Every structure is written in structure tokens, then in C-alpha cells.
Amino acid sequence: MNESHLKRKKRSLRDRTRNVRIAMLYLLPSLLLFSVFLFYPMIKTIYLSFFLTDPQGNAALFVGLENYLYLFELSRFQKSMVSTFLFVLYTVPSGVVLALFLALIANEKLRGIGFFRTLFSSTLGMSVAASSVIWLFLFHPTVGTLNHFLAFFNLNPVSWLLDPGWALISIAITTVWMNTGFSFLILLGGLQNIDRNLYESARIDGAGYFYQLFKVTIPMLSPTLFFIVTITFINSFQSFGQVDILTKGGPAESTNLIVYSIYQEAFINYQFGIASAQAVILFAIVLVLTLFQFKIGERKVHYQ
Incomplete structure (x- = not known):
């Protein structure tokens, strides 16, 4: 009895070990790609953050946490952080609501x-560079379409990309337009x-459109909405191309988002x-905000 049980236990352990080896074999290509393009750069970045470097990017002098202390005392970095959070605040709620x-x-x-489905999703097939160039013409202070539209209603023209008060909003408008196609397609799939x-059943009970929207559609769509909010939130923090093409961090560093600030410092x-x-x-x-979002937001997600 004991010998039979021992044999079964050894066989089960052998099977699990074989399954693990097979699984690791299938995962090996992905692990190699992640190691080269994700894990190594991340470890290298953390390593270099404790050093002063030479122009080639090699570690020259160990300074510990002085780089971090220097940044938190630097007014330019503080302004960059404020601009980044404002940008996220402008783009995430408005982008999700528009796509919905x-x-x-x-x-x-x-x-x-x-x-119209094709039209609404068309921005998905456009690159950041092409989208930014389109909006560069739209925002032009003299020949831009937006200022011509304002002039039609006898409103004063706006220096969209030259006014520090409007530049960040202009970048946010461009970003929302670029991201709408992807969010729209995912949400449309969720609705269908x-x-x-x-x-x-709701109509039989006499429920109107808005009651169905808030009591049926939104709860059933909540997993998809949660995914879109999370992806849009992360992408907003990583925005770079539109800033580089439209404003290059200006004017007066009003659009110097943290990713663009990283680019300036490095290159x-x-x-x-x-x-x-x-x-x-x-x-x-x-990482912290995403974990917080998962902890708070996932409670309101209704999984079927």
C-alpha cells in the first residue's frame, strides 16, 4: 500500500516536472525577448540612476541617491511633473468618455x-507623426482651420501651440484624437x-434608454471600461511623439512632460x-497609481 502510494507520488512529481520543462520551452522565446528589450534595460536604468555618467552613457561616478535628491529640488522637474499630471487629467477622462x-x-x-464605424476607428491606423503633422496644420495661428472656425463666429484667434495656457490643452486634444480609434473599437466590441x-427584459419592465444605459450597459461593460481606462492612463504618462513634433516641450516648458524631459536630459x-x-x-x-487603480476600480467591475 505504502509502496504503491510512493510510486504514484513519484510519477505525479515526474509528470509535473516534465510539464514545467515543456512550459518553459514554450516560454523561452518570449523570455529571451523580454530579457533583451525589457528586463536588461530596466536593470541598466536603475543602475545608472545611482551614477554620474560620461557623454557616452557609461557610469563614471557613484553618487547614490543624489540624482533623485537633485531632481526633487529642481524646479524644472517639478513643473514637468505638474504638467504630466495635468495632461493625464485632461486626456484620460475625456478620451474614455468620447470613445464610449x-x-x-x-x-x-x-x-x-x-x-461611421470605419470613420470613428480610422485614427487607429495613423502613426503619431502623421497625426501630429495633421494637427500642426490645424493649430496654425494664421492658416489653421481651428482659428478660421473661431473667426466664423467672430471669436478671437487662439495661439494654440504658442500660448503656455493653451499649449498643453492642444497636446491633450491631439492625444485624445489619436487614442480614440483604439478605445472605440474595444468598447464597441464590448457593447456587442x-x-x-x-x-x-429591461424594456418589458418599462425602462427607458438612460436607465438601461446606467443599469445594464455600463455594469456589463465595466470590465472593458476598466481595461480601457488602465491602458489610456499608462499611455498618457508615456506620451512623447506629439510633444516632440508640436511644441518640443515649450512654450516656457508648459508641455515638457516627464518622458520628453527624460529625452532631453539623456540625448x-x-x-x-x-x-x-x-x-x-x-x-x-x-506602478503605484496603477496598483491603486486596480485596488479601487476593480471593486466596481461586474464580471459576467
Whole structure:
């Protein structure tokens, strides 16, 4: 009895070990890619954040936490952090609400709705550079379409990219427009997966459109909304291309988001240690806020 039990235990252990080896074999290509393009750069960045570096980016002098202390005392970095948080505040709620509004419209069974679905998702196929150039013309102070539109209503033209008070808002508008296509498609897919019988039951009970929206649609769509909010939130902290093309961090550093600040310190000022410290701080902020979002937001997610 004991010998038979021991044999079964050894066989089970052998099977589990074989399964682990097979699983690791399948994961090996992904692990290699992650090691080269994610784990090594992350470890290297943390390492360099404790050093002053030479122009080639090699560690020259160990300074411990002085890079971090220097950043927290630097007014330019503080302003960059404020601009970044304002940018996230501008883009995430407005982007999600706009994408949800368009998805609700596109989910209706109307003639020709396929054209509008294609139109609403069209920004998904455009690069950051192409999108930024389009908005560069739209924001032009003299020949831009937006100022012509304002002039039609006898309103004063706006220096969209030259006024510190408008520049960050202009970058936020561009970002929301670029991200709408992806968010729209994901939300539309989520809407189409909701069981139609729920709406039939709500209509039989006399529920109106807005009651169905807040009591049926939003709860059933909450996992998709939670995913979109999380992805949009992380992407907002990583915005770079539109800033580089439209404003280059100006005017008066009003759009000097932290990712663009990292780029300036590393590839313009050649202060790789300072840039690495900023990257570590950004990683820590995004990690903490994302975990907080999971802890608070996931409680309101309704999984079917």
C-alpha cells in the first residue's frame, strides 16, 4: 500500500516536472525577448540612476541617491511633473468618455452605420507623426482651420501651440484624437458582447434608454471600461511623439512632460544618470497609481 502510494507520488512529481520543462520551452522565446528589450534595460536604468555618467552613457561616478535628491529640488522637474499630471487629467477622462459616446452611437442598428464605424476607428491606423503633422496644420495661428472656425463666429484667434495656457490643452486634444480609434473599437466590441436579452427584459419592465444605459450597459461593460481606462492612463504618462513634433516641450516648458524631459536630459544634455533617475521615478509613479487603480476600480467591475 505504502509502496504503491510512493510510486504514484513519484510519477505525479515526474509528470509535473516534465510539464514545467515543456512550459518553459514554450516560454523561452518570449523570455529571451523580454530579457533583451525589457528586463536588461530596466536593470541598466536603475543602475545608472545611482551614477554620474560620461557623454557616452557609461557610469563614471557613484553618487547614490543624489540624482533623485537633485531632481526633487529642481524646479524644472517639478513643473514637468505638474504638467504630466495635468495632461493625464485632461486626456484620460475625456478620451474614455468620447470613445464610449462614439461606441454607443455606432452600436445602434442604423443604415450606413458601417461607414461611421470605419470613420470613428480610422485614427487607429495613423502613426503619431502623421497625426501630429495633421494637427500642426490645424493649430496654425494664421492658416489653421481651428482659428478660421473661431473667426466664423467672430471669436478671437487662439495661439494654440504658442500660448503656455493653451499649449498643453492642444497636446491633450491631439492625444485624445489619436487614442480614440483604439478605445472605440474595444468598447464597441464590448457593447456587442452584451446579452441582448437583458435589454429586452429591461424594456418589458418599462425602462427607458438612460436607465438601461446606467443599469445594464455600463455594469456589463465595466470590465472593458476598466481595461480601457488602465491602458489610456499608462499611455498618457508615456506620451512623447506629439510633444516632440508640436511644441518640443515649450512654450516656457508648459508641455515638457516627464518622458520628453527624460529625452532631453539623456540625448540633448547627455546626463544619462539624471535621465535614468527620472525614468525610475516615472516607473514608480505609474506602478503605484496603477496598483491603486486596480485596488479601487476593480471593486466596481461586474464580471459576467
